[in-house]
Amino acid sequence: MNFSKLSIIASILFISILTGCTGSSNTNTNTTTNAVNSNANVNANKPANGGLTTSTPPKEETINQADTITPVYKAYCAAMEKKDEAAIRKIYSQDTLKSFEADMKADGIKTLVEFLSTDKVTTKLCEVRNEQIQGDTAIAEIRAEGYPNGIKVKFIRENGEWKMTNQSPAFDDVKKTGTNPAK
Numbered sequence: 456m457n458f459s460k461l462s463i464i465a466s467i468l469f470i471s472i473l474t475g476c477t478g479s480s481n482t483n484t485n486t487t488t489n490a491v492n493s494n495a496n497v498n499a500n501k502p503a504n505g506g507l508t509t510s511t512p513p514k515e516e517t518i519n520q521a522d523t524i525t526p527v528y529k530a531y532c533a534a535m536e537k538k539d540e541a542a543i544r545k546i547y548s549q550d551t552l553k554s555f556e557a558d559m560k561a562d563g564i565k566t567l568v569e570f571l572s573t574d575k576v577t578t579k580l581c582e583v584r585n586e587q588i589q590g591d592t593a594i595a596e597i598r599a600e601g602y603p604n605g606i607k608v609k610f611i612r613e614n615g616e617w618k619m620t621n622q623s624p625a626f627d628d629v630k631k632t633g634t635n636p637a638k
Contacts, residue, residue: 521586524595524610527617532581532599538568548611548618555621575601586610593617594624 521528527546534542544552544567555570564570576599584605586595591612596605609622 518585521583521595523588524586524593524617525583527610527619528583528595528597529578529581531619532576532578535568535571535574535576536578540566540568543567543571546619548613548620551619551621573601575599 531543531546533539534546547555552567555567559565559567559570562570580598580600580603582598582605583595584598586593593610593612594607595610596607598605607624609620609624610617611620612618
């Protein structure tokens with residue numbers, strides 16, 4: 456599965472969370488006997504949008520600049536921009552490449568460059584931040600033109616080198632909740 460599919464799933468999850476939020480109307484029920492004060496205060500505390508409040512989740516703070524993972528992702532962006540199949544294959548983990556090849560075969564796609572083209576990755580927007588490394592696994596937030604708001608991606612150390620995977624904690628969470636068997 457490529458990153459555009461992951462970003463779509465993450466976007467759907469985000470939208471469903473937002474649509475579940477509702478605001479409450481806040482009206483002033485002040486019953487002042489003075490007619491002038493009463494008329495002035497009727498809508499004083501009511502929001503201009505009719506009482507609906509909107510909430511956007513706070514943007515995640517940048518904790519670090521992902522010094523370990525940044526070179527891997529920058530190499531990926533450069534390889535995608537050059538359409539360098541061999542360089543792209545060096546960046547991904549072996550399990551991810553096997554997964555891509557199975558998906559490519561099923562979709563009738565001949566090259567990895569073509570398969571990943573919907574990710575819209577170039578060096579124009581190629582950023583990494585907030586890496587969290589635990590042993591031979593890392594999670595970092597990556598940004599590209601195809602996912603400008605960022606998406607967290609799993610990286611693994613394979614034969615002493617960091618490799619990118621097609622796994623995302625956001626996608627894994629959606630997958631877990633969607634596959635829970637009924638008891």
